[in-house]
Amino acid sequence: MDPIETKYNEERMRELPHNDEAEQSLLGIIMLNNECFEDIADIVLPSYFYVPANGKIFEAIRVLIAQDSVVDPITINNYFEKNKSLQQSNIKNYLIELVNSVITTSAAVDYAKIIYDLYVRRQLILIGENIIYDATNKFGSNIAGSEQIEVAESKLYELATSNVQDNCLSFFEISNKAIKTIENAFKSDNKLAGITTGFIDLDRKLGGLNRSDLIILAGRPSMGKTALATNIAFKVALENLLGRENSGKVAFFSLEMSAEQLVVRILSQECEIPFERIRKGEFKNEHFEKIASMTKKIQSIPLFIDDTPALTVASLRTRARKLKRQKGLDLIVIDYLQLLVGDNNKRNDNRVQEISGITRALKALAKELDIPIIALSQLSRAVEVRDDKRPQLADLRESGSIEQDADVVMFVFREEYYLDRAPPAENNSEYQKWVEKAQNVRNKAEVIIAKQRNGPIGKVELFFNGQYTKFDNLGENRQSN
Numbered sequence: 001m002d003p004i005e006t007k008y009n010e011e012r013m014r015e016l017p018h019n020d021e022a023e024q025s026l027l028g029i030i031m032l033n034n035e036c037f038e039d040i041a042d043i044v045l046p047s048y049f050y051v052p053a054n055g056k057i058f059e060a061i062r063v064l065i066a067q068d069s070v071v072d073p074i075t076i077n078n079y080f081e082k083n084k085s086l087q088q089s090n091i092k093n094y095l096i097e098l099v100n101s102v103i104t105t106s107a108a109v110d111y112a113k114i115i116y117d118l119y120v121r122r123q124l125i126l127i128g129e130n131i132i133y134d135a136t137n138k139f140g141s142n143i144a145g146s147e148q149i150e151v152a153e154s155k156l157y158e159l160a161t162s163n164v165q166d167n168c169l170s171f172f173e174i175s176n177k178a179i180k181t182i183e184n185a186f187k188s189d190n191k192l193a194g195i196t197t198g199f200i201d202l203d204r205k206l207g208g209l210n211r212s213d214l215i216i217l218a219g220r221p222s223m224g225k226t227a228l229a230t231n232i233a234f235k236v237a238l239e240n241l242l243g244r245e246n247s248g249k250v251a252f253f254s255l256e257m258s259a260e261q262l263v264v265r266i267l268s269q270e271c272e273i274p275f276e277r278i279r280k281g282e283f284k285n286e287h288f289e290k291i292a293s294m295t296k297k298i299q300s301i302p303l304f305i306d307d308t309p310a311l312t313v314a315s316l317r318t319r320a321r322k323l324k325r326q327k328g329l330d331l332i333v334i335d336y337l338q339l340l341v342g343d344n345n346k347r348n349d350n351r352v353q354e355i356s357g358i359t360r361a362l363k364a365l366a367k368e369l370d371i372p373i374i375a376l377s378q379l380s381r382a383v384e385v386r387d388d389k390r391p392q393l394a395d396l397r398e399s400g401s402i403e404q405d406a407d408v409v410m411f412v413f414r415e416e417y418y419l420d421r422a423p424p425a426e427n428n429s430e431y432q433k434w435v436e437k438a439q440n441v442r443n444k445a446e447v448i449i450a451k452q453r454n455g456p457i458g459k460v461e462l463f464f465n466g467q468y469t470k471f472d473n474l475g476e477n478r479q480s481n
Contacts, residue, residue: 016122018050019114026111027057028098033105034071037061040112048119056080057095073099120159127155150318157321195331195372196246198235200473201460205449206408208246209236209331209372213453214363216337216402218377218391219412220384224445225376226257226335227265227469228412228462232374233333234266237303240330248330248371249302251323253316255339259307269470270294302327312341313361324369332369334362336376337402356401363405377402379411389418393450409451414464415441445471 026044030037046062049055060079064071073095080091131152135145194208209215209232219225230252239247254262268275271290277283278291304327306319316334323329334340342354342361359375366373379395391411396402403409419438424430445464449457463472 016050016125017118018122019118020051022111022114022118023049023051023054024098024101025103026108026115027054027061028100028102029105029108029111030061031072031076031095031099032102034065036105036108037065037071040108043109043112044115048115050118050122053091053094123159127152127159130155147315150312150315153318153322154314157318194246195236195248196239197232198239199232199460199462199471200475202447202462205456205458205460206452207455209374210407210454211370211372212367213372213407214359214366214405215372215374215408215410216377216396216406217374217410217412218379218396220379220389220391222417223412223414224464224469224471225412227269228445228447228471229333229335229374229376230262230265231269231471233303233331234269234301236331237301238298241298241301249328250304250331250333251320251329252303252305252333252335253311254305254307254335255309255311256335257307259305262305262307265469266298267291267294269468270298272465272468272470274467275469310339310341313358316340317361317365320365320369324371329369330371332365332371332373334373334375336378338378356405359402359405363407389413389415390446390448391450403451406451407453408449411446411448411450413446413448414444415446416444416464444474 026040030040041062044058046055046059049058057076060076061071064075064079069075073092076095077092131148134148194206194210194213196208197203197206217225217229233250233252236248237250240249252262257265264278265275267273268278271287271294273283273287273291277287304323308315320329320332337355337358340358342357362373362375377396379391383389383391383395390413393403393409396409416438419434419441423438424434443464443466445462447460447462449460451457461474463474464470465472
């Protein structure tokens with residue numbers, strides 16, 4: 001046995017921290033004065049007790065109080081006799097001893113906090129021991145060291161948020177929070193309750209990107225969903241840099257495109273120099289100066305890009321929590337949903353089930369961090385075989401619970417793309433109609449809001465410049481059409 005294993009086994013043999021007196025005193029106080037339970041019910045759970053019998057007694061107390069029953073040694077003993085959940089012949093005597101040992105009933109909350117604190121310490125020890133075990137196990141696991149860090153951080157975060165205090169707020173507290181949101185929207189110049197998308201008509205339809213919302217932005221390839229998501233992320237971060245309201249700090253998880261490519265695309269949009277020319281270096285000196293000047297201007301925007309491929313939901317959750325804690329975070333963009341890996345750390349044979357798990361996890365993360373999350377999604381090929389190629393909710397690829405979990409589902413659609421690829425012959429009677437229709441949709445994109453849990457559905461038109469893959473407000477570019 002090597003020194004590490006010897007030390008590890010010695011550590012596991014030590015007694016975990018606990019306080020029998022605090023546990024016994026709390027149980028005795030509640031049996032003596034049932035009203036004290038309300039003061040500690042949100043601090044302690046049965047699993048927090050070190051002595052299993054004490055935990056079972058506390059669980060019996062919770063059940064009896066929920067039934068509006070009197071809690072004392074007799075009723076608890078009767079509960080155990082009926083349920084046979086604690087096989088101890090002297091349990092009644094133990095319960096009486098607990099009541100008789102009470103000195104004061106005013107310390108219930110203090111005892112509850114001691115119990116919770118010691119529970120946390122025990123869990124920290126166990127988590128630490130599991131970290132040591134996973135890291136030093138000769139036979140090892142297939143989990144890489146970096147992934148073990150993510151697992152450990154996830155467990156620590158769960159422990160940090162395990163206390164059940166303040167989970168249930170009074171209507172008074174909630175209404176105060178709601179009125180502040182309403183007041184902010186009223187005072188806002190653009191009358192938004194959420195974060196601006198940077199597009200006037202879209203903001204008007206959505207009321208901005210609202211906290212805790214999961215927003216699905218879907219489209220077929222070449223429709224511009226990545227470009228639109230990039231435009232929104234950049235606008236939100238730029239507005240924040242300029243100190244404007246309804247803005248924020250943004251995390252962009254790019255699972256398909258590299259971070260460098262994403263930045264080059266943003267520079268192409270803002271400098272209005274074609275992406276391909278920048279990528280190939282086919283531009284003049286004045287263009288380079290323009291790019292350098294724009295880079296200096298925007299390099300401090302609070303836009304954080306993570307281009308880790310095949311990212312797991314657990315890793316994304318860990319990184320988002322860390323970013324929120326260290327730098328602040330107001331919006332997450334994920335490009336795209338189908339490239340995420342579920343929490344089981346591997347691709348699932350049942351992709352519909354896996355995607356459903358991913359969307360549920362993203363919705364939970366949006367609520368936990370109290371920020372909107374935009375997740376891009378692919379659409380099935382069923383769109384291509386229809387005459388009207390405008391997407392529908394049923395076209396969501398591997399949809400599962402995407403529609404159910406999402407608060408907003410939006411589709412990006414550009415009819416121009418399809419018309420340009422299917423022109424009739426010039427001698428065809430339909431040619432003139434095609435020319436007129438193509439001219440009418442030139443540089444136009446539709447954002448179809450197919451679902452909005454707290455608002456109307458409908459369509460918003462935007463200007464789209466394919467040369468720079470840039471979206472803009474349509475009204476500002478009508479003369480360009």
